[in-house]
Amino acid sequence: MSKVSVLNPEEPIKVQMENLIRQKQKEIVAGLESVETKKFHPDEWKRGENGGGGRSMVLADGTTFEKAGVNISVVHGTLTPGAITRMKADHRNIKTSADGTVGFFAAGLSMVIHPWNPHAPTTHLNYRYFEISNPDGSTQTWWFGGGADLTPSYLYPEDAKLFHQNHKAALDPFGKDLYPRFKKWCDEYFFITQRGEARGIGGTFFDDFDELPAQKCLELCEASFDAFVPSYVPIMKRRKDLPFTPEEKQWQQVRRGRYVEYNLIYDRGTKFGLETPGSRVESILMSMPKTATWLYNYEPEEGTREAELLEVVRHPIEWV
Amino acid sequence: MSKVSVLNPEEPIKVQMENLIRQKQKEIVAGLESVETKKFHPDEWKRGENGGGGRSMVLADGTTFEKAGVNISVVHGTLTPGAITRMKADHRNIKTSADGTVGFFAAGLSMVIHPWNPHAPTTHLNYRYFEISNPDGSTQTWWFGGGADLTPSYLYPEDAKLFHQNHKAALDPFGKDLYPRFKKWCDEYFFITQRGEARGIGGTFFDDFDELPAQKCLELCEASFDAFVPSYVPIMKRRKDLPFTPEEKQWQQVRRGRYVEYNLIYDRGTKFGLETPGSRVESILMSMPKTATWLYNYEPEEGTREAELLEVVRHPIEWV
Numbered sequence: 001m002s003k004v005s006v007l008n009p010e011e012p013i014k015v016q017m018e019n020l021i022r023q024k025q026k027e028i029v030a031g032l033e034s035v036e037t038k039k040f041h042p043d044e045w046k047r048g049e050n051g052g053g054g055r056s057m058v059l060a061d062g063t064t065f066e067k068a069g070v071n072i073s074v075v076h077g078t079l080t081p082g083a084i085t086r087m088k089a090d091h092r093n094i095k096t097s098a099d100g101t102v103g104f105f106a107a108g109l110s111m112v113i114h115p116w117n118p119h120a121p122t123t124h125l126n127y128r129y130f131e132i133s134n135p136d137g138s139t140q141t142w143w144f145g146g147g148a149d150l151t152p153s154y155l156y157p158e159d160a161k162l163f164h165q166n167h168k169a170a171l172d173p174f175g176k177d178l179y180p181r182f183k184k185w186c187d188e189y190f191f192i193t194q195r196g197e198a199r200g201i202g203g204t205f206f207d208d209f210d211e212l213p214a215q216k217c218l219e220l221c222e223a224s225f226d227a228f229v230p231s232y233v234p235i236m237k238r239r240k241d242l243p244f245t246p247e248e249k250q251w252q253q254v255r256r257g258r259y260v261e262y263n264l265i266y267d268r269g270t271k272f273g274l275e276t277p278g279s280r281v282e283s284i285l286m287s288m289p290k291t292a293t294w295l296y297n298y299e300p301e302e303g304t305r306e307a308e309l310l311e312v313v314r315h316p317i318e319w320v
Numbered sequence: 321m322s323k324v325s326v327l328n329p330e331e332p333i334k335v336q337m338e339n340l341i342r343q344k345q346k347e348i349v350a351g352l353e354s355v356e357t358k359k360f361h362p363d364e365w366k367r368g369e370n371g372g373g374g375r376s377m378v379l380a381d382g383t384t385f386e387k388a389g390v391n392i393s394v395v396h397g398t399l400t401p402g403a404i405t406r407m408k409a410d411h412r413n414i415k416t417s418a419d420g421t422v423g424f425f426a427a428g429l430s431m432v433i434h435p436w437n438p439h440a441p442t443t444h445l446n447y448r449y450f451e452i453s454n455p456d457g458s459t460q461t462w463w464f465g466g467g468a469d470l471t472p473s474y475l476y477p478e479d480a481k482l483f484h485q486n487h488k489a490a491l492d493p494f495g496k497d498l499y500p501r502f503k504k505w506c507d508e509y510f511f512i513t514q515r516g517e518a519r520g521i522g523g524t525f526f527d528d529f530d531e532l533p534a535q536k537c538l539e540l541c542e543a544s545f546d547a548f549v550p551s552y553v554p555i556m557k558r559r560k561d562l563p564f565t566p567e568e569k570q571w572q573q574v575r576r577g578r579y580v581e582y583n584l585i586y587d588r589g590t591k592f593g594l595e596t597p598g599s600r601v602e603s604i605l606m607s608m609p610k611t612a613t614w615l616y617n618y619e620p621e622e623g624t625r626e627a628e629l630l631e632v633v634r635h636p637i638e639w640v
Contacts, residue, residue, distance in 0.1 A: 043617065058616050069616070194594045194601045257608070264584035265594070274514045274585070281514045288577070288614035295610070296378050296389070297363065297602045 003027075003226060005219075013142070013214045014105055017129040020218065021072045021109040022055075024225040028070050028111060028125075029057050031229035035236045038062040040070065045280050051076040056283055060290065064120075064240045068113045069286035075276075076105040079132075083275060094132060095140060102140070103133035109225075110269070112287040113232075118252035120239035121152035121159065122200070122259065124287070125228055126269065127221040144217040145207035148228055149186055151200030151259060153252040155309050156239070157319075160201045163231045164319035167204050170227035174212065174220045179320070182206045187316040192262050197313040199262045207268075251306050253293035260292050323347075323546060325539075333462070333534045334425055337449040340538065341392045341429040342375075344545040348390050348431060348445075349377050351549035355556045358382040360390065365600050371396040376603055380610065384440075384560045388433045389606035395596075396425040399452075402595060414452055415460060422460070423453035429545075430589070432607040433552075438572035440559035441472035441479065441520070442579065444607070445548055446589065447541040464537040465527035468548055469506055471520030471579060473572040475629050476559070477639075480521045483551045484639035487524050490547035494532065494540045499640070502526045507636040512582050517633040519582045527588075571626050573613035580612050 006023045007016050029040045038059055046053040054073030059065055078101045096102050108128025115122070127146035134140045150163050168179040186205035187198050204224070209217060263270050273284035300306030326343045327336050349360045358379055366373040374393030379385055398421045416422050428448025435442070447466035454460045470483050488499040506525035507518050524544070529537060583590050593604035620626030 060616055067614075067616070194604075253611070260580060260612075261584060261605075264581060282617045284514075285581075285614060286616060290615070291573070291611060291613050292580075293611050294387075294605060294608035296380055296387070296606060 005222060007218055009215050016218055017107045018074050020222055021107060024109055025070050025072050031233050035233055035240060036062045036064040047075055054283060064115055066114050066116045067290040070111045071283050071286060072109045074107045079104050097135045105131040114289045117240050117242060118153045118244050118248045119242040120236055121150045123150050123232055144209045147186055147203060147205035149190060149200055149203030153255045154305050155312055159235045160319045163203060166227040166231040168320050170223040192258060198316050201312055202316055253291060254295060256289040256292040257294045259289060263287050325542060327538050327542060329535050336538055337427045338394050340542055341427060344429055345390055345392050351553050355553055355560060356382045356384040367395055384435055386434050386436045387610040390431045391603050391606060392429045394427040399424050417455045425451040434609045437560050437562060438473045438564050438568040439562040440556055441470045443470050443552055464529045467506055467523060467525035469510060469520055469523030473575045474625050475632055479555045480639045483523060486547040486551040488640050490543040512578060518636050521632055522636055574615060576609040576612040577614045579609060583607050
């Protein structure tokens with residue numbers, strides 16, 4: 001990718017991150033619209049009496065996409081004691097004000113795409129910056145988090161390889177250890193314990209990341225953003241018009257049930273969002289598929305394409 | 321109800337509770353089959369290397385019921401430290417063994433019924449007995465919990481009144497204060513915080529209940545069990561064959577999405593079940609509807625039947 005960067009090291013990290021996600025929202029929406037006949041609709045929102053707001057770009061009942069959302073949010077305010085406690089597992093040194101709260105700033109882009117065709121994978125991407133302020137308003141601590149991953153109902157190894165290869169190439173300039181660590185982290189993080197299954201075939205995931213200077217972290221996010229469209233759009237071109245049977249559509253619906261289970265039971269972003277006062281439930285639960293199915297005690301037969309997918313989510317493999 | 325009781329005060333509470341739930345499983349299944357052309361299928365399961373097991377009676381794709389499960393389980397073993405901690409909020413006096421664990425026994429019947437027709441309500445019922453043992457094996461503490469509630473997509477006040485009236489009549493002989501308390505508890509417990517909505521139009525709910533002698537608690541459960549079939553079966557007879565539009569079916573699917581949100585994010589039984597080693601995920605998630613829908617930012621228009629339902633789940637009312 002030889003795009004012109006929107007990052008300007010002379011501006012504060014907060015401002016650069018906001019500029020970055022605004023730009024990447026446009027580029028991702030344009031990329032997705034290149035394989036879709038309908039347009040995304042903008043939906044601006046404010047966080048009520050609290051600080052900040054966001055801009056959702058949403059599409060429902062498209063020709064390629066059943067439900068798709070590319071959401072940016074820039075919010076700030078005061079964290080609840082509950083949120084601080086959960087955060088302190090990773091950030092034990094947080095100093096609170098006399099009333100037990102801390103000021104925060106968060107900016108991120110979050111995307112979930114559910115295509116119609118059961119041969120086309122669901123995908124998720126999110127990059128975010130988080131800052132905690134001291135009681136006097138100065139920055140106390142900061143970190144980046146994010147990643148991108150693929151959740152197919154049917155396994156196409158060439159799709160998995162392309163997605164992983166591009167995301168590895170984006171990370172390699174920042175440290176050869178990053179892709180292997182973030183790939184493993186992704187497999188472990190998006191894990192549905194009660195099913196003994198990863199949510200999908202993985203990708204990258206990182207959180208609480210402050211190992212590099214903040215400016216380098218911004219560049220890492222930018223490079224990772226830029227790996228997405230050249231991965232997902234070619235996959236969609238290959239899969240969006242494949243013929244499928246009602247049984248294949250049903251299997252997709254069962255897998256979407258798993259997606260719902262993961263997001264509502266485990267996902268840290270969803271939990272954090274739902275517990276943040278004044279947050280917007282529709283933007284947080286934009287990640288839900290339009291439709292999902294739960295069948296009692298359903299297990300595909302050995303040797304089928306469905307069993308092949310289960311095997312790879314139960315035993316994640318190295319794609320690069 | 322003038323049924324012959326299966327309770328025998330000369331037997332231990334554990335044994336009586338097991339006998340009670342076995343009998344009520346048969347009666348409830350028979351009641352439900354009286355408004356359905358398909359039969360429930362038994363599915364026996366053991367808790368692997370841990371103690372106990374259960375018997376699920378399940379029905380999928382019936383003529384009246386899209387998905388229905390009436391499950392009993394009788395399990396015992398050792399509680400994890402995580403489960404104890406959550407429980408200690410309500411049972412602070414639990415004494416653990418040297419390794420931090422405690423022995424437990426749990427027996428309960430759990431039922432969730434999702435009908436096809438959007439005018440017919442989803443319903444849930446659960447009565448359970450829980451016992452914690454001392455390191456020497458003697459009983460340390462015990463409690464009962466449970467209740468029954470109704471989750472319609474369209475409001476029929478006569479259905480709500482019948483359901484509440486019958487459950488009030490079952491509780492009144494054990495204390496006139498019980499129904500008002502359990503009704504309020506139900507509205508508060510089945511509350512979807514992020515939506516500002518109760519899950520449905522309520523019913524009864526109680527937990528950690530040991531105010532009455534254990535034998536009286538068993539009788540209270542028996543009477544409450546017996547209130548269910550004469551409430552739900554008449555409602556189903558009125559609603560199961562009503563004509564409906566595709567828009568009404570879609571509204572039912574949206575409401576089922578809320579049901580999924582409640583059960584996966586909040587339900588204590590689901591959380592406890594999924595975290596209990598060796599528990600059976602298919603029996604726990606039997607409560608999921610067969611299908612559910614999430615539409616982005618969907619809000620029914622004022623003055624519609626859909627808005628009428630929203631009003632009553634946002635502001636629960638007294639039915640009796």
